[in-house]
Amino acid sequence: MLKIDTDRCTGCGICEKICPFTAIVVVDKVARVQANCTLCGACVSRCPTAALSIERRRASEEELRSFSGMVIWGECEEKAGRLVPKKVVRELISQGRRLSDKLDQQLSVVVLGDGRLMELDTLIACGADRVVRCRHPLLGRFTSEGFTCVLSALISQAKPSMFLFGATPHGRELAPKLAALLQLGLTADCTGLDIDEKGQLVQTRPAFGGNIMASIISPYTRPQMATVRPNVFSAGEPDSSRKGKIEDFDVTLSPASIRTKTVSVEKLADEGNIGIEDADIIVAAGRGCQKKENLTLIQELADALGGVMAGSRALVELDWIPHTKQVGQSGLTVGPQLYIAVGISGAVQHLVGMRSAKTVIAINKDPDAPIFKVADLGIVGDAMEIVPLLIKKLKKERIHGRKK
Amino acid sequence: MKILVCIKQVPEITDVTINPETGTLMREGVSSILNPFCEYAMEAALGLKRQRHDTELVAISMGPPQAGSALMRCLEMGADRAALLSDAQFAGSDTWATALTLAEAIKRLEGDFDLILVGKQAIDGDTAQVGPELAEILGLPGIMYAVDIELGPDRKRVRVKREVENGYEVVEIRLPGLVSMSKGPLMRSVSSFQDILDARKKELRVLSASDLELDQDKLGLLGSLTQVVEIFPPRVKSRGELIDGSDAEAATEKAITFLRERRFI
Numbered sequence: 009m010l011k012i013d014t015d016r017c018t019g020c021g022i023c024e025k026i027c028p029f030t031a032i033v034v035v036d037k038v039a040r041v042q043a044n045c046t047l048c049g050a051c052v053s054r055c056p057t058a059a060l061s062i063e064r065r066r067a068s069e070e071e072l073r074s075f076s077g078m079v080i081w082g083e084c085e086e087k088a089g090r091l092v093p094k095k096v097v098r099e100l101i102s103q104g105r106r107l108s109d110k111l112d113q114q115l116s117v118v119v120l121g122d123g124r125l126m127e128l129d130t131l132i133a134c135g136a137d138r139v140v141r142c143r144h145p146l147l148g149r150f151t152s153e154g155f156t157c158v159l160s161a162l163i164s165q166a167k168p169s170m171f172l173f174g175a176t177p178h179g180r181e182l183a184p185k186l187a188a189l190l191q192l193g194l195t196a197d198c199t200g201l202d203i204d205e206k207g208q209l210v211q212t213r214p215a216f217g218g219n220i221m222a223s224i225i226s227p228y229t230r231p232q233m234a235t236v237r238p239n240v241f242s243a244g245e246p247d248s249s250r251k252g253k254i255e256d257f258d259v260t261l262s263p264a265s266i267r268t269k270t271v272s273v274e275k276l277a278d279e280g281n282i283g284i285e286d287a288d289i290i291v292a293a294g295r296g297c298q299k300k301e302n303l304t305l306i307q308e309l310a311d312a313l314g315g316v317m318a319g320s321r322a323l324v325e326l327d328w329i330p331h332t333k334q335v336g337q338s339g340l341t342v343g344p345q346l347y348i349a350v351g352i353s354g355a356v357q358h359l360v361g362m363r364s365a366k367t368v369i370a371i372n373k374d375p376d377a378p379i380f381k382v383a384d385l386g387i388v389g390d391a392m393e394i395v396p397l398l399i400k401k402l403k404k405e406r407i408h409g410r411k412k
Numbered sequence: 413m414k415i416l417v418c419i420k421q422v423p424e425i426t427d428v429t430i431n432p433e434t435g436t437l438m439r440e441g442v443s444s445i446l447n448p449f450c451e452y453a454m455e456a457a458l459g460l461k462r463q464r465h466d467t468e469l470v471a472i473s474m475g476p477p478q479a480g481s482a483l484m485r486c487l488e489m490g491a492d493r494a495a496l497l498s499d500a501q502f503a504g505s506d507t508w509a510t511a512l513t514l515a516e517a518i519k520r521l522e523g524d525f526d527l528i529l530v531g532k533q534a535i536d537g538d539t540a541q542v543g544p545e546l547a548e549i550l551g552l553p554g555i556m557y558a559v560d561i562e563l564g565p566d567r568k569r570v571r572v573k574r575e576v577e578n579g580y581e582v583v584e585i586r587l588p589g590l591v592s593m594s595k596g597p598l599m600r601s602v603s604s605f606q607d608i609l610d611a612r613k614k615e616l617r618v619l620s621a622s623d624l625e626l627d628q629d630k631l632g633l634l635g636s637l638t639q640v641v642e643i644f645p646p647r648v649k650s651r652g653e654l655i656d657g658s659d660a661e662a663a664t665e666k667a668i669t670f671l672r673e674r675r676f677i
Contacts, residue, residue, distance in 0.1 A: 385667065397664045
């Protein structure tokens with residue numbers, strides 16, 4: 009239960025304001041817990057005098073069994089003024105469906121947003137049994153504090169056994185906050201998920217920059233939490249005949265819960281542009297491109313193929329490309345049909361970010377460059393000599409192709 | 413003003429190789445460095461200290477005794493003092509146990525801080541979890557993936573430019589708070605001989621579990637909520653064709669044929 013140290017409590021009322029269940033009231037300058045407290049813990053870390061605490065015990069087998077089903081965070085993005093689920097959500101649903109069927113349990117997707125939330129029935133068509141919609145004016149834009157508050161309330165009420173997030177920048181911020189708040193085990197950046205003979209979620213992830221894989225379980229706490237790399241799993245075909253429910257979750261959220269204040273926003277890409285995470289064809293540049301000016305050639309090659317340009321971490325560090333175009337462990341994971349690596353040696357951290365590419369062409373001076381280990385076609389040579397020639401030939405090819 | 417920078421010592425990942433027979437990591441002879449993202453956090457802290465000379469800068473790390481050399485590097489860069497949490501009981505900590513140990517140490521020893529700076533992730537584990545977990549345990553507002561940080565004129569707020577998926581966002585929080593850094597200066601600063609001499613005169617405390625008065629069952633492997641069950645080498649894709657590009661004309665012709673075969677053109 010929630011304990012209140014009345015000697016420490018100053019009656020400031022912060023807990024009363026941020027409790028998602030209105031389960032705390034301050035009477036005579038002392039906070040009091042009501043019967044509807046769900047032990048979600050939203051108040052504990054925010055008490056300025058550390059007067060609140062929750063005694064948590066490592067759950068017994070019996071307690072663990074009282075948690076059931078999987079929940080996926082249905083992260084949304086803004087498209088033409090609407091909030092729609094991201095592609096990674098469909099990838100998670102295809103995996104979630106497979107795992108839930110193994111356990112014969114329910115698969116839910118929880119979406120948070122304001123009145124602009126749309127296209128939620130596609131989540132059911134993709135395999136969800138239930139969509140839980142959390143709507144509130146304060147949820148129109150992602151804030152880790154606001155979202156943590158709502159999701160911790162949902163977890164303490166729904167008691168799911170597993171909770172998955174896309175390992176997107178937002179997912180990687182939200183999941184650890186939530187895990188720390190509820191004292192839950194969490195595995196980052198999974199590339200493989202399975203269920204073991206005890207019904208536990210086995211989470212596989214690369215470690216040491218991708219040099220080694222580790223399988224991890226969370227044996228003591230529920231829900232078992234994991235963030236999952238985008239573009240590792242395929243999304244699966246939607247089936248519009250699938251049946252499911254869309255339910256609303258009552259959101260109580262106070263502006264006091266959100267302590268970060270957004271001053272301004274700078275978008276680097278127009279809404280119409282395809283991000284590298286969603287691109288089918290990527291031409292990626294590395295240090296071997298020598299000069300920033302040479303990137304126009306890389307862009308030209310990408311244009312000739314109808315693809316987009318990306319780059320390695322080295323180029324982000326040099327400020328040649330923005331972080332929104334970085335492929336690799338500390339950047340984005342891509343899964344295109346075709347990946348052309350120009351002047352990229354292929355450090356393990358880079359390879360981890362593009363391993364899901366179906367076809368890889370690499371151009372590099374060094375015949376021992378690790379990138380050639382994952383390339384379907386490797387060209388050992390001067391990229392800045394080969395690329396212009398390739399563009400010239402491709403331009404002819406396209407014209408030739410159109411004539412046919 | 414008091415700034416804490418939490419740092420980690422990591423192996424130079426590019427030097428790590430796999431023993432093909434056993435599938436285990438060969439870490440012998442691999443050099444240890446200050447995690448680059450932690451170095452950015454140090455740089456950001458030093459930037460703030462240059463603006464406000466009365467700033468006290470404390471570097472904190474948790475790790476084996478040799479992690480002291482990463483803290484030494486922080487002292488050379490300009491930290492005023494450093495603390496290393498080092499104890500066999502801390503071994504095997506997952507991100508939760510790490511964040512909890514750091515949080516407890518900070519609460520007990522450096523509770524009067526204004527700002528905590530961390531790197532967005534370490535290049536060996538790459539989880540990016542300890543920063544947000546630490547903020548949550550300490551009940552602090554946090555901003556992740558920062559590229560620039562500015563102290564408000566009243567010293568009570570920081571304004572931070574941070575990376576978001578489609579660009580940047582400028583966000584403000586009231587202090588105390590936590591910021592994780594994603595970028596820093598292009599050139600690593602090199603310690604001068606004088607920096608090295610000065611660093612040796614600064615305080616580097618080593619603290620054990622008993623110094624922190626922490627319960628044993630909250631520490632290390634025992635306190636960890638996740639458990640590694642298996643470690644194995646990644647699946648390696650079979651190598652494709654490697655052609656000589658010294659004849660650019662012939663090589664590009666081959667590439668075109670390849671693209672045609674795979675129906676990209």
